[in-house]
Amino acid sequence: MATVKTLIYLIVYPGLLFLFLYSTFVEWYDRKLYARLQNRMGPTHTGRFGLLQPIADFFKLMAKEDIVPDRADRKMFSVLPAVGLAIVFTAMLLLPVWNYSLDRPSVTSFNGDLIVLLYLLSLPTFIFFLAGWSSTNLFSTIGGARVLTMLFGYEVPLFLAVLSPAVLANSWRLAEIAAFYRQRPALALVNLLGFVIALICVQAKLERTPFDIPHAETEIVGGTFTEYSGKKLAIFRLMMDAEMVVAAGLLATVFLGGFPGGALLGLVNFIVKTLVVVFFLSLIRATTSRIRVDQVVSFAWKYLAPLAILQLLIVILVKGLIS
Amino acid sequence: MKIGAFIPELLRHLFKKPATVDYPFQKLEVPRDFRGSPYLRPELCIVCRACERDCPAEAIEITATNEAEKRFRMVIHNDRCIHCAQCVDSCPTDAMQMDTRFEISDYDRHNLKMEWEYVRAVVKPKSEPKTS
Amino acid sequence: MKFQIPIGPQHPALKEPISLRMTVEGEIIRDADLRLGYNHRGLEKLAEQKTWIQNIYLTERICGICSHSHTTCYVQGVEKLMEIEPPKRGQYIRYLVSELERVHSHLLWLGVAGHEAGFDSFFMYTWRDREIVMDILETISGNRVHYGINTIGGVRRDLDEQQVKHILDSLAILRERSEYYQHLGTNEPSFVARLAGVGYLSREDAIALCAVGPTVRASGVPMDVRKDDPYGIYGEVPFEVCTADTCDVLGRTVVRIKELFQCYNIIEYLLKNLPSGPVAVRAPRRAKPNEVVSRYEAPRGENIHYIKSNGTDKPERLKVRAPTLGNYAATIKMLKNGFIADVPLIFAAIDPCICCAERAVALVDARSGQERIISMNALKKLSRQVSAGNARKREAEWPL
Numbered sequence: 001m002a003t004v005k006t007l008i009y010l011i012v013y014p015g016l017l018f019l020f021l022y023s024t025f026v027e028w029y030d031r032k033l034y035a036r037l038q039n040r041m042g043p044t045h046t047g048r049f050g051l052l053q054p055i056a057d058f059f060k061l062m063a064k065e066d067i068v069p070d071r072a073d074r075k076m077f078s079v080l081p082a083v084g085l086a087i088v089f090t091a092m093l094l095l096p097v098w099n100y101s102l103d104r105p106s107v108t109s110f111n112g113d114l115i116v117l118l119y120l121l122s123l124p125t126f127i128f129f130l131a132g133w134s135s136t137n138l139f140s141t142i143g144g145a146r147v148l149t150m151l152f153g154y155e156v157p158l159f160l161a162v163l164s165p166a167v168l169a170n171s172w173r174l175a176e177i178a179a180f181y182r183q184r185p186a187l188a189l190v191n192l193l194g195f196v197i198a199l200i201c202v203q204a205k206l207e208r209t210p211f212d213i214p215h216a217e218t219e220i221v222g223g224t225f226t227e228y229s230g231k232k233l234a235i236f237r238l239m240m241d242a243e244m245v246v247a248a249g250l251l252a253t254v255f256l257g258g259f260p261g262g263a264l265l266g267l268v269n270f271i272v273k274t275l276v277v278v279f280f281l282s283l284i285r286a287t288t289s290r291i292r293v294d295q296v297v298s299f300a301w302k303y304l305a306p307l308a309i310l311q312l313l314i315v316i317l318v319k320g321l322i323s
Numbered sequence: 324m325k326i327g328a329f330i331p332e333l334l335r336h337l338f339k340k341p342a343t344v345d346y347p348f349q350k351l352e353v354p355r356d357f358r359g360s361p362y363l364r365p366e367l368c369i370v371c372r373a374c375e376r377d378c379p380a381e382a383i384e385i386t387a388t389n390e391a392e393k394r395f396r397m398v399i400h401n402d403r404c405i406h407c408a409q410c411v412d413s414c415p416t417d418a419m420q421m422d423t424r425f426e427i428s429d430y431d432r433h434n435l436k437m438e439w440e441y442v443r444a445v446v447k448p449k450s451e452p453k454t455s
Numbered sequence: 456m457k458f459q460i461p462i463g464p465q466h467p468a469l470k471e472p473i474s475l476r477m478t479v480e481g482e483i484i485r486d487a488d489l490r491l492g493y494n495h496r497g498l499e500k501l502a503e504q505k506t507w508i509q510n511i512y513l514t515e516r517i518c519g520i521c522s523h524s525h526t527t528c529y530v531q532g533v534e535k536l537m538e539i540e541p542p543k544r545g546q547y548i549r550y551l552v553s554e555l556e557r558v559h560s561h562l563l564w565l566g567v568a569g570h571e572a573g574f575d576s577f578f579m580y581t582w583r584d585r586e587i588v589m590d591i592l593e594t595i596s597g598n599r600v601h602y603g604i605n606t607i608g609g610v611r612r613d614l615d616e617q618q619v620k621h622i623l624d625s626l627a628i629l630r631e632r633s634e635y636y637q638h639l640g641t642n643e644p645s646f647v648a649r650l651a652g653v654g655y656l657s658r659e660d661a662i663a664l665c666a667v668g669p670t671v672r673a674s675g676v677p678m679d680v681r682k683d684d685p686y687g688i689y690g691e692v693p694f695e696v697c698t699a700d701t702c703d704v705l706g707r708t709v710v711r712i713k714e715l716f717q718c719y720n721i722i723e724y725l726l727k728n729l730p731s732g733p734v735a736v737r738a739p740r741r742a743k744p745n746e747v748v749s750r751y752e753a754p755r756g757e758n759i760h761y762i763k764s765n766g767t768d769k770p771e772r773l774k775v776r777a778p779t780l781g782n783y784a785a786t787i788k789m790l791k792n793g794f795i796a797d798v799p800l801i802f803a804a805i806d807p808c809i810c811c812a813e814r815a816v817a818l819v820d821a822r823s824g825q826e827r828i829i830s831m832n833a834l835k836k837l838s839r840q841v842s843a844g845n846a847r848k849r850e851a852e853w854p855l
């Protein structure tokens with residue numbers, strides 16, 4: 001019985017199947033929203049309101065010819081998408097949606113899971129870099145170098161911004177942080193600045209406009225993914241969608257009070273809150289134009305990092321006041 | 324400079340109807356004088372060959388099928404036609420006309436060919452062929 | 456660490472084939488080289504085999520965006536050769552379409568600039584509003600792209616009251632929207648950060664390298680054929696030549712937006728003062744032996760057609776100098792010491808129309824400086840030699 005349960009847990013809910021469906025749904029939501037903000041229609045025909053379009057795209061890519069460049073490191077090149085997907089899906093399991101119970105922590109909820117989650121979210125960036133690097137294509141190589149350069153910019157502010165709520169809540173466990181802010185909603189307002197910083201950094205992490213520099217199509221074609229095609233590209237795209245869900249989930253947990261209400265209501269909460277975060281991400285994407293990689297780094301260190309430190313100082317002050 | 328100068332405009336359009344049209348399920352009307360494909364009204368053609376001479380794409384082909392009976396055959400190679408309507412301008416009798424179809428693509432270019440076989444008409448030209 | 460990256464012949468930033476080779480150091484371009492010849496269509500030769508009237512439609516197809524510019528330039532020249540003068544109303548309609556085309560071309564360019572800078576919302580909105588002017592053009596000429604409104608001796612279609620009213624109404628919307636884009640283009644920080652200071656071309660360089668159109672005007676040189684050598688009705692229409700002195704892509708954007716407003720004024724003037732009468736005169740089929748150079752200010756800059764007639768109904772020679780060709784030399788200058796990220800913007804800022812500019816393949820030997828024309832077979836051989844000499848590289852080098 002336990003085996004069946006574990007299998008269902010891994011494969012159906014919240015494992016592969018659910019994550020796959022939800023990621024594609026979020027992609028649809030993002031695309032539709034982006035299109036409507038631009039006075040376009042967005043996907044309309046595959047399924048009701050075009051809901052199945054991302055899935056159709058996924059299967060279409062799966063069926064396409066899969067080419068590995070001659071000079072690429074074949075093993076590395078092929079294994080990266082799978083590893084990346086695995087990492088992101090593992091990170092997804094850490095979100096306190098499926099392991100909401102505070103008293104009986106399961107394997108995926110432990111003290112310090114916030115750090116692990118952040119760490120797991122950093123890994124895809126390296127996967128992108130390696131993907132670009134192992135393609136040996138010039139455009140990919142430049143893309144890969146840009147991925148890393150950007151990482152130096154946004155990673156520190158992101159960590160600082162996400163850690164400050166944790167400092168205030170005095171816990172490194174996601175479920176506990178969320179519970180803390182649910183009990184004292186007023187304190188969540190203290191982290192408003194951090195939330196904005198984290199939104200911007202997450203946008204950079206997901207490589208979306210204005211930070212879509214590593215795969216800026218008008219400059220370096222497909223960037224990191226120039227050489228990827230077929231199944232591997234499909235998996236990379238799925239991975240990026242899933243990464244968006246995880247990042248949105250992370251922000252919702254630490255800044256928006258998590259997903260209360262047990263298995264069912266918690267799920268509803270999860271969906272609503274991640275969609276709210278994705279709404280902001282889409283809005284940023286629609287409002288801005290792509291900036292240059294040197295501008296990202298200087299922007300991050302000139303504005304984001306000092307502001308993130310300021311946020312941390314505020315949190316420490318507030319903490320002193322309430323205790 | 325203002326951060327997010329575009330946001331009000333974007334949000335305003337979020338609740339508006341999209342500007343795009345759901346083609347091919349919905350179609351826009353083309354204007355009245357749209358230049359579609361040329362067609363012939365054989366009852367007016369006096370076979371002056373002005374259209375054949377002026378067509379920049381050499382899409383019009385007129386051959387005599389029976390000299391004695393004054394029977395002629397005109398083929399408009401719509402696959403070569405560039406829809407410039409010069410033939411309409413050149414024609415002295417309004418025998419050449421434009422329709423307003425624009426969805427004329429086909430898998431086989433020969434299906435685009437249009438053919439008429441007719442006896443030469445005796446009509447008085449409105450004017451001399453315009454460009455002779 | 457230096458290495459070469461190719462942009463084109465096929466590249467998402469280029470809608471047409473051209474090859475840019477750049478030697479870069481990290482993200483910075485040290486040297487750039489431009490190769491043409493991927494889109495040569497033999498148009499000039501073809502023109503020698505077609506009659507004057509057929510050639511109108513041929514020149515129209517030199518370019519999709521400035522189709523009217525090429526026909527007008529050609530038709531102006533042919534009219535001079537045939538010694539005829541189109542009636543006033545015909546001229547007004549002809550240059551009305553010219554200005555409408557300029558509006559659509561500049562709006563298109565704004566969108567492309569937005570897209571190249573990764574500002575897709577801007578792109579979507581400008582192109583949506585460009586549809587207004589496309590619709591006007593479609594109603595007055597019967598087609599969206601190849602208007603085919605010119606004929607030798609005038610224009611082919613007349614305007615009626617309803618159309619005049621329709622255009623004037625649409626102009627109000629376009630004006631309002633252009634003001635909004637002007638406001639937006641100079642206010643959205645991430646967009647301005649991408650445009651300002653990029654692709655610097657000093658006033659002296661612009662003149663020395665014979666840049667044309669908005670590119671030279673953005674370097675502070677008020678050069679516009681419509682003012683310097685007025686053709687058609689431009690002598691009697693009031694308008695200003697727009698310039699900017701920032702010498703960068705932002706300046707080129709500003710010049711184009713300012714020109715939009717000038718275009719609206721010209722269109723309004725033309726419609727309000729539209730004379731009555733016929734729109735065309737009868738043109739002869741032949742032209743006396745003579746030659747003529749016709750100049751025209753296309754949306755991208757000065758367009759020149761040289762036409763030679765020999766007494767038959769066909770031109771003996773038609774030579775086209777499209778504006779893009781005039782801007783290539785300046786582009787190389789602008790690219791040097793820029794960022795890779797700015798290449799699409801700089802290149803797009805001249806509003807390149809590659810198939811306009813493709814005329815002949817001339818290879819310049821870098822060492823001897825000699826120019827020679829090479830046959831296809833020799834080229835193939837050459838390419839084989841070059842690729843055979845290259846060792847296959849496995850180790851890619853660190854580009855940071």
Ligand code: SF4
Pocket residue numbers: 361377378379380381382383399403404405406407408409410411
């Ligand atoms: S529309 Fe133009 S191309 Fe077509 S048949 Fe008539 S003259 Fe020839």
Ligand code: SF4
Pocket residue numbers: 363367368369370371372373374375413414415416417418419
């Ligand atoms: S120009 Fe008109 S009348 Fe003359 S051949 Fe053509 S269709 Fe017939």
